[in-house]
Amino acid sequence: MRIAIDLRPALKKGTGVGTYVQNLVENLAQIDQENRYFLFSSSLRDRLPRERLSLPDNFSIKDYRIPVRVLNFLWHRYRFPPVDYLIGAVDITHSPHPLMMPAKKGKRIITIHDLFFWEYPEMTKGEIKRDYLTLAELHAHLADVIIAASENTKKDIIRLLKVPEEKVRVIYDGVAESFRHRLPSQSLAFLRKQFSLDGDYLLFVGTIEPRKNLVNLLRAFQGVVKRGFGGLKLVIVGERGWRTEEFDKELQSPELKGRVVLTGYLGPEELAGLYQAARMLTFPSLGEGFGLPLVEAMASGIPIIASDTSCIPEVVGDAAILVDPYNHKEIEQAICSLLTDTELAEKLTRRGLERSCRFSWKETAKQTLQLYRQIGGGG
Structure with missing residues (x-):
């Protein structure tokens, strides 16, 4: 089979959907030497660093210097140009x-991680607010199969997008094995020094945006400080x-002064270290x-x-x-x-360490490949 995967979410820093598609491709490359994969990429500026993906001969990146916004406008409004072209x-x-991705022929799969944009449009912006709200239901009905990232998302897809249950398959995301491996104490000490973490700290990982509910987390943290945990810090990675x-x-509250560390985006090794400590x-x-x-x-061995x-x-x-989440107390x-x-x-x-073993990117890729074969006639 010839399989096209939209690689564009992985072009920038690896978060969310970008993490999903990069790990899916990496693990498909390890288990499938039979099918041909075409990884579609387009951007005026962003290029995927070659060292981020080590690919066998049956995988190729098709990279075009077409601005993402231009191509998305054409794809979303006119379904042109088909990826076949x-x-x-x-x-x-x-x-x-x-x-x-518009195509003249072939089966069409989409992955839906969540429908938060549908239920809370006021907390979204840009292309997601403009296009996803108006087109998600149509595309869900046009797709041959929808992959849902959880049973909860599957229920939302059926309820909100009015999609038949048999069209939706649940395939969980995974977790990188690097989170299971303990970093040397010297690396952890270096991270603590880098971010001025000389004591205990709480950790949050995610983009600073309304749906992450960080205002309530800050309010809760202030209450913790007032209870006598003045040496504690809150580290926000994202x-x-x-x-x-x-x-x-x-963030300007007096109780938070010097106690909240904003690291910005961090790479996998630094992130793993901050989890572990x-x-x-x-x-x-x-x-x-x-x-x-x-x-x-869970894989890093910390409670949640x-x-x-x-x-x-x-x-x-x-x-x-x-x-x-609405009750900061x-x-x-x-x-x-x-x-x-x-x-x-x-x-x-x-419990977390045990439960984390249920999730792996290798299993995500294995189940996705099974789906490709089922709908594409490859076995």
């Missing part, structure tokens, strides 16, 4: 997001997104499709406090304290419980 005829196209005004205002992951997101930081934290919403209970099971109490109850923290850590 650019890379030749294909049997399957796979888009790692809700909007399809780039600034949009609508950060309320976050920035809360943290007291816990605090993840009060208002909605997720899978929640990569959850499995990364997370929201009781969307897919999060499905992913963490009994390996986390679940809280109402409840988040505060959960943090204090983990800080003072060593037995509870150790129990959640053990």
Whole structure:
């Protein structure tokens, strides 16, 4: 079979959908030497560093210097040019997001991680707000198969996009094996020095944007500091997104001065180190499709406090304290419980390590390849 995968989300820093598509491709390359893969890339400026993907001969990158916005406008509005015109005829196209790659022939697969943009459009912006809201339902019905990142997302797709249940397949995301490997103590010490972390700290990983609910996390952290944990810090790993005004205002609170560390985006090794040295992951997101930081934290051996919403209970099971994300007092109490109850923290850590073994990118790729073969006639 000839399979086209939209590689564009992986061109920039690896987060979210970009992490998904990069790990999917890397692991498909390890298990499939039979089919031909065409990794479609287009951007005026961004190029995928060759060292980020080591590919066998049956994988090729088709790279075009077409601005992403221009191509998306043409694809989303006019379904032109079909990807066949650019890379030749294909049997399957796979888009790692809700909007399809247009093709004259072949089966069409889309992956939907979440429908947060559909339920909370006021918390989105740009192309997602403009195109996803108007086109997601149409593309979901045109697709031959939809991959959902969780059972919760599958239910949302059926409920919100009115898609038949038999069209939706659940294939969980994975976790990189690097998170399971302990870094040398020297590396952890260097990270602590780099970010001025001379004591215990809480960790959050994700983009600074409204749906991550960081304002309530800051309010909860202030309460923790007032309870006598003045030496504690909160480390926020992730780039600034949009609508950060309320976050920035809360950050000016006197109790937070010198206690919140904003690292920006970090690469995999630095991120793994910050997980391993943290007291816990605090993840009060208002909605997720899978929640990569959850499995990364479990694999890293730290306990978790997370929201009781969307897919999060499905992913963490009994390996986390679940809280109402809208109640910062409840988040505060959960943090204090983990800080003072060593037995509870150790129990959640053990459960998390065990549960994290359910998720691997190799299994994600294996199930995706099975799907390709089922719908593409390859076995």
